[in-house]
Amino acid sequence: MRLNADFSQRATVPAHQQQWVASPQGGVERVMLDRVGAEKARATSLVRYLPGATFPPHQHPGGEEILVLSGTFADEHASYPQGWYLRNPPGSAHRPASPEGALIFVKLWQMPPTEREAVRVNTHDAAHWQAQADRAVCPLFQSEAEQVSLQRLAPGAVLRPDATGGAELLVLAGELRAAEGDAPPLTPHGWCRLPLAEALAWVAGPQGATVYLKTGHLAQVLGLDQGLA
Known part of the structure; x- marks a missing residue:
């Protein structure tokens, strides 16, 4: 899949034009903002977890960047309420979930292989x-x-x-x-x-x-x- 994949052009997706589509994982929906690839993709998305939704354990070979927009995003390491910013470097792995539901902004496969440190910032601080x-x-x-x-x-x-x-x-x-x-x-x-x-x-x-x-x-x-x- 290629969506807004010409990086020499401006890409704009206003809120009123966004379309939610189901992901392969039950209870998880997404708005694709840009994408190069299928499920293994360089992707920028809004992702919505319904209460109780989980993902199986998986790796992020190209890294993952997350901003929690509402609710609480969690994995086996910690829970991150609205306002937390996360960077999981290339090669990291986790099992994400959201017991109460969450909306997150996610960027996948967009980090250089030299990035090694996880980042956690509470923007309410x-x-x-x-x-x-x-x-x-x-x-x-x-x-x-x-x-x-x-x-x-x-x-x-x-x-x-x-x-x-x-x-x-x-x-x-x-x-x-x-x-x-x-x-x-x-x-x-x-x-x-x-x-x-x-x-x-x-x-x-x-x-x-x-x-x-x-x-x-x-x-x-x-x-x-x-x-x-």
């Missing part, structure tokens, strides 16, 4: 946030290849992602509107991926906006999806 003029920023992960953060924008604040190596954003709360051009507005769970070097500024709505932002990661995308069909 005020110590992780930094005040920066008209926003607060919660750094989640940084390497030579990518930078990941949450950004809490004040009403009318402008978000100008550094898209030198590509950029991707998911709105968690509030609204973003493109400062110019034809990009549709993004409300909660609306998603956009910008190709290398596309400069597109976004303006937070009257209630502000909270946004997941990743930059830099598309510079190596061709190398990461090799071997996927």
Whole structure:
């Protein structure tokens, strides 16, 4: 399967256009945002666990990145309520589940093989946030290849992602509107991926906006999806 798989083009999936489809695992549904491959895929998705849903134990050869949007996501190691950010490096394994149900944002097979450390960030911990003029920023992960953060924008604040190596954003709360051009507005769970070097500024709505932002990661995308069909 190839969905929004041309990484030289902008891809946008507003919340009102998202379609939930059943996964092969009972009690688990997903919205596919981009995908290269079948079940073994370089994929970006929203995944919804119904209460009591589980996955059998499995490995992540290409790594897994998760942001818990609602409910509680769990595995055999710990439980992670809404607001937790997780990175499981290439070669890691777990048995995910959600006794109460959960909605998570997931990126699969998008880490370099050199990434080795697991990451766990509770974004509700005020110590992780930094005040920066008209926003607060919660750094989640940084390497030579990518930078990941949450950004809490004040009403009318402008978000100008550094898209030198590509950029991707998911709105968690509030609204973003493109400062110019034809990009549709993004409300909660609306998603956009910008190709290398596309400069597109976004303006937070009257209630502000909270946004997941990743930059830099598309510079190596061709190398990461090799071997996927």
